[in-house]
Amino acid sequence: MTESKNEIKVTGKEEPKIGVYVCHCGINIAGVVDVVALKDYALTLPNVVLAREYKFMCSDNGQSLIKEDIEAGLINRVVVAACSPRMHEPTFRLVCKEAGLNQFLFNQANIREHATWVNMKDPEGAYEIAKDHIRMAVGKARKLLPLEVQKVSVEPSCLIIGGGIAGMNAAIDLSNEGYKVYLVERTPTIGGHMAQLDKTFPTMDCSACIITPRMVDVARAKNVEILTYSEVVEVDGYVGNFDVTIMKKPHYVDQEKCTACGACVESCPIVCGNEFDLGMATRKAIYIPFPQAVPGEYTIDMDHCIQCGICARPDVCEPDAIRYDDKPEYLKVKVGTIIIATGWDLYDPTELKQYGFGRYPNVITGLQMERLLSSFGPVLGKPVRPSDIKAPHSIAFLQCVGSRNFKEGGHTYCSRVCCMYATKQARQYKEKHPEADIYIFYMDIRAFGKGYEEFYESAQREYGINYIRGRIAEVYEGKENCIVIRAEDTILRKLIEIEVDMLVLSCGLEARADSDKISSLLSVQRSADGFFMEAHPKLRPVDTLTDGIFVAGVAQGPKDIPDTVAQAKGAASGAAALMAQGEVEIEPYFSVVIEHLCSGCRSCQSLCPFGAIDFDEFKKIAVVNPAKCKGCGTCVSACPSGAMIQNHFANLQLNEIINVAVKKSTIENGGK
Amino acid sequence: MSEYKWRYGLFLGCVIPNRYPMIERSIRDVFEELDAELLDLPGASCCPAPGVFRAFHIPTWLVIAARNISIAEELGVNPITGCNGCYGTLRDAWFDLEHNPEEKKHIQTILAKVGRTYKGNLEPKHIVQALYLDMGLNYLRDRIKYKFNDLKVGVHYGCHIVKPSDKRPWDGEYENPTFLDEIVELTGAKSIPYKDKFMCCGAGGAVRTAVKEVAADFTREKLTNMRDVGVDIIINCCPFCHLQLDLGQVEVNNFYKDIIGEPFKIPVIYITQLLGLAMGMDPNRLGLMKNHELTGVSPFTSIEPFLNLVKEQL
Numbered sequence: 001m002t003e004s005k006n007e008i009k010v011t012g013k014e015e016p017k018i019g020v021y022v023c024h025c026g027i028n029i030a031g032v033v034d035v036v037a038l039k040d041y042a043l044t045l046p047n048v049v050l051a052r053e054y055k056f057m058c059s060d061n062g063q064s065l066i067k068e069d070i071e072a073g074l075i076n077r078v079v080v081a082a083c084s085p086r087m088h089e090p091t092f093r094l095v096c097k098e099a100g101l102n103q104f105l106f107n108q109a110n111i112r113e114h115a116t117w118v119n120m121k122d123p124e125g126a127y128e129i130a131k132d133h134i135r136m137a138v139g140k141a142r143k144l145l146p147l148e149v150q151k152v153s154v155e156p157s158c159l160i161i162g163g164g165i166a167g168m169n170a171a172i173d174l175s176n177e178g179y180k181v182y183l184v185e186r187t188p189t190i191g192g193h194m195a196q197l198d199k200t201f202p203t204m205d206c207s208a209c210i211i212t213p214r215m216v217d218v219a220r221a222k223n224v225e226i227l228t229y230s231e232v233v234e235v236d237g238y239v240g241n242f243d244v245t246i247m248k249k250p251h252y253v254d255q256e257k258c259t260a261c262g263a264c265v266e267s268c269p270i271v272c273g274n275e276f277d278l279g280m281a282t283r284k285a286i287y288i289p290f291p292q293a294v295p296g297e298y299t300i301d302m303d304h305c306i307q308c309g310i311c312a313r314p315d316v317c318e319p320d321a322i323r324y325d326d327k328p329e330y331l332k333v334k335v336g337t338i339i340i341a342t343g344w345d346l347y348d349p350t351e352l353k354q355y356g357f358g359r360y361p362n363v364i365t366g367l368q369m370e371r372l373l374s375s376f377g378p379v380l381g382k383p384v385r386p387s388d389i390k391a392p393h394s395i396a397f398l399q400c401v402g403s404r405n406f407k408e409g410g411h412t413y414c415s416r417v418c419c420m421y422a423t424k425q426a427r428q429y430k431e432k433h434p435e436a437d438i439y440i441f442y443m444d445i446r447a448f449g450k451g452y453e454e455f456y457e458s459a460q461r462e463y464g465i466n467y468i469r470g471r472i473a474e475v476y477e478g479k480e481n482c483i484v485i486r487a488e489d490t491i492l493r494k495l496i497e498i499e500v501d502m503l504v505l506s507c508g509l510e511a512r513a514d515s516d517k518i519s520s521l522l523s524v525q526r527s528a529d530g531f532f533m534e535a536h537p538k539l540r541p542v543d544t545l546t547d548g549i550f551v552a553g554v555a556q557g558p559k560d561i562p563d564t565v566a567q568a569k570g571a572a573s574g575a576a577a578l579m580a581q582g583e584v585e586i587e588p589y590f591s592v593v594i595e596h597l598c599s600g601c602r603s604c605q606s607l608c609p610f611g612a613i614d615f616d617e618f619k620k621i622a623v624v625n626p627a628k629c630k631g632c633g634t635c636v637s638a639c640p641s642g643a644m645i646q647n648h649f650a651n652l653q654l655n656e657i658i659n660v661a662v663k664k665s666t667i668e669n670g671g672k
Numbered sequence: 673m674s675e676y677k678w679r680y681g682l683f684l685g686c687v688i689p690n691r692y693p694m695i696e697r698s699i700r701d702v703f704e705e706l707d708a709e710l711l712d713l714p715g716a717s718c719c720p721a722p723g724v725f726r727a728f729h730i731p732t733w734l735v736i737a738a739r740n741i742s743i744a745e746e747l748g749v750n751p752i753t754g755c756n757g758c759y760g761t762l763r764d765a766w767f768d769l770e771h772n773p774e775e776k777k778h779i780q781t782i783l784a785k786v787g788r789t790y791k792g793n794l795e796p797k798h799i800v801q802a803l804y805l806d807m808g809l810n811y812l813r814d815r816i817k818y819k820f821n822d823l824k825v826g827v828h829y830g831c832h833i834v835k836p837s838d839k840r841p842w843d844g845e846y847e848n849p850t851f852l853d854e855i856v857e858l859t860g861a862k863s864i865p866y867k868d869k870f871m872c873c874g875a876g877g878a879v880r881t882a883v884k885e886v887a888a889d890f891t892r893e894k895l896t897n898m899r900d901v902g903v904d905i906i907i908n909c910c911p912f913c914h915l916q917l918d919l920g921q922v923e924v925n926n927f928y929k930d931i932i933g934e935p936f937k938i939p940v941i942y943i944t945q946l947l948g949l950a951m952g953m954d955p956n957r958l959g960l961m962k963n964h965e966l967t968g969v970s971p972f973t974s975i976e977p978f979l980n981l982v983k984e985q986l
Contacts, residue, residue, distance in 0.1 A: 408844055409844060
């Protein structure tokens with residue numbers, strides 16, 4: 001970073017000299033409004049000493065314009081009227097900094113998103129709005145004060161929430177780079193949904209054979225601390241310095257003493273549905289989720305356990321490891337970065353009554369089919385109909401269940417994996433039962449990945465799977481629990497009714513039901529579909545808008561395994577880049593107390609959502625901790641004495657914006 | 673104010689007074705027994721029929737529907753109807769006007785010319801909606817005196833009571849609703865699932881008027897599906913469905929005698945007739961027994977088998 005030697009001293013006392021730069025943004029702005037007229041308008045505003053317009057202000061040449069004007073001593077404040085500050089505020093701040101001007105003497109007017117884009121069809125209206133924005137930006141610029149950025153150190157450790165394929169990959173990468181990783185997983189094992197899958201498309205390699213060694217790698221990685229059966233309950237702090245509280249749920253088994261002999265499982269009298277097999281197989285109340293679970297720790301499920309005491313008997317548990325009175329433990333860790341890799345829930349098709357899920361035993365979900373096909377699943381990879389435990393002679397798959405559904409209760413997005421997983425499952429069944437009839441009802445097949453189209457082609461040509469373009473209208477149960485399907489073949493343009501032994505609903509992926517908890521815990525935004533929102537859809541796909549927090553895998557939006565792993569590596573790399581710097585700059589938007597005005601009423605202290613305000617018992621005044629303050633402004637509006645000021649959003653500055661915004665309309669409406 | 677727990681304005685429509693006055697009798701008696709007052713709507717006209725009128729001229733359909741609703745508004749009560757078709761018209765028109773302020777204003781101007789004011793503040797209801805949502809199953813259950821435990825019922829909903837789903841009060845439940853079955857099962861009877869339960873009776877959309885054979889073909893399919901699972905009676909909540917399933921049986925037995933085998937003779941009972949009977953009301957008053965004081969048409973398909981079945985419990 002080249003910083004100018006001749007720094008310009010601005011104290012706020014001298015006369016503001018504002019330069020206004022109107023950007024054409026190609027035709028994004030100039031195609032709607034007259035930018036030259038806007039420039040001329042800017043020149044009429046008080047304290048504006050020069051105004052220019054240029055095709056792209058963010059380009060090298062555009063930036064030079066500003067730099068030259070500052071260095072020539074013509075201006076001491078900068079306003080750029082262009083796009084949203086989200087992308088280019090840092091760009092122009094850097095320009096100011098390089099030219100020797102304090103970067104907080106810059107202000108941006110968003111005349112693209114706020115004026116020309118939304119009012120594309122109303123150029124005159126857009127022009128008026130653009131003028132308002134420029135006037136308000138100049139107004140605030142007039143009152144800006146120089147500020148100093150704060151530098152804070154970054155803790156070289158990362159919290160990863162979710163131990164699926166995304167979380168595990170990010171953990172291994174960060175561990176290899178030498179960073180400490182806390183991998184928090186709420187179920188008793190890592191592995192996530194991928195551990196439930198049988199084979200993966202399009203290569204047909206065995207999912208368990210890929211993921212099980214990966215799970216062991218994570219367990220062996222020297223810098224990774226796996227915290228299974230744990231949940232993040234509190235997150236405090238800010239980029240580089242997050243204070244995280246993790247609750248380790250009680251296993252009711254002393255893991256130090258347990259030798260994993262399994263005698264307790266044999267003796268346990270309680271049989272309940274196994275979540276891992278989606279209720280299609282049973283487990284005991286004391287259990288490990290599946291044989292390859294990592295860590296292979298036994299857990300008592302207290303929702304089902306009756307505390308009969310059999311497993312605790314010394315002749316059953318010789319090492320005496322059962323602890324019915326086990327309590328949750330709380331662990332506090334300090335991390336520099338956080339990666340959200342919480343994954344997904346399967347869409348529940350019960351509400352779509354027309355497909356009969358939950359009413360007819362032989363209607364199952366795609367994930368249940370996956371367990372049926374799995375060689376270590378409930379039927380050892382030989383799928384059967386739930387009603388009579390016999391191999392079905394015909395199977396239909398219905399695509400887009402819950403996805404691409406614009407009716408109430410459905411998701412409008414494409415889940416991106418269902419076309420391929422249905423094709424894969426159909427092929428797997430055909431391999432086992434070549435004589436079986438397989439139908440796939442689809443809207444259109446989305447085979448977009450590497451090798452996917454070829455995979456789909458061969459499913460049709462070589463495997464003879466029948467693809468029928470059209471949705472199923474409704475199903476009903478025929479003789480012997482067969483499923484009668486009514487649908488439309490939109491290519492042949494006729495209504496069809498076929499009877500199959502089993503119907504598989506290719507359900508889509510949806511955001512975790514409790515995503516809102518993580519969202520409020522970490523102050524991370526979610527998009528309308530419920531998934532966590534990336535900072536920029538193209539350029540910052542793994543960052544969130546909260547500094548230091550990254551997102552990976554389906555938590556950000558539906559994606560297949562290769563994309564998930566790629567994003568996990570991206571998130572790990574983003575976190576590592578931040579930690580490698582050792583320190584980060586944080587914006588000085590914290591509140592400050594004007595000591596002589598503070599009466600010590602403590603109103604602000606109880607309202608601060610971040611616990612950033614302390615009380616000085618000696619001076620009897622409030623004190624703001626700049627590192628904890630997030631600049632929300634709650635204390636400013638609450639202070640009865642007007643003793644709180646929020647940097648960069650001071651009352652003086654905001655009032656000026658309001659004044660110039662209102663002043664215009666009174667003049668145009670005839671003075672008063 | 674009145675001493676009744678609920679008050680509604682009973683919109684009769686056309687089919688009930690012209691063809692099945694006993695349906696009106698049973699609605700009035702059952703609601704009286706349930707502590708709900710049903711006021712008359714003086715000057716009410718045809719709803720007008722949702723299939724026919726709306727298909728020809730929507731503004732005309734809207735004005736007439738709004739006028740009918742405004743009569744209940746004047747009395748300060750929700751309009752209520754025992755007919756799916758009237759329900760379809762009144763509720764759709766009310767819903768459409770509530771979601772289109774401009775159209776609403778236009779309709780208000782037209783109605784003002786005949787001295788009527790339309791406000792749209794009172795939602796039109798179906799009697800089943802009042803029973804299920806306003807009164808609730810627990811309230812009804814407490815008033816049941818007799819249980820018909822061996823009675824197997826084929827429940828027929830009809831179309832307008834559940835669709836279009838966004839204009840109906842069933843909370844998005846339209847593919848496989850159960851509200852009517854739940855009311856039927858309060859009486860101890862068993863609602864038997866049958867194929868294509870939510871299929872049209874055949875009459876709606878002027879099909880009955882235009883091509884009676886096609887309408888009867890629908891009905892034949894429905895009746896066949898019901899007979900396959902062995903229902904004793906058909907319960908419905910719409911006089912037009914009632915007509916098609918009742919008179920329709922005679923037509924089906926006539927048109928399709930070569931393919932149906934045994935002629936159909938399944939008694940068709942309106943929901944408040946069954947409910948009233950279970951509440952211990954007089955079968956004569958409910959129009960279930962031949963009553964010389966009551967004028968109008970007796971059922972085309974005999975309901976004797978039903979009365980024989982429930983006789984012992986009564």
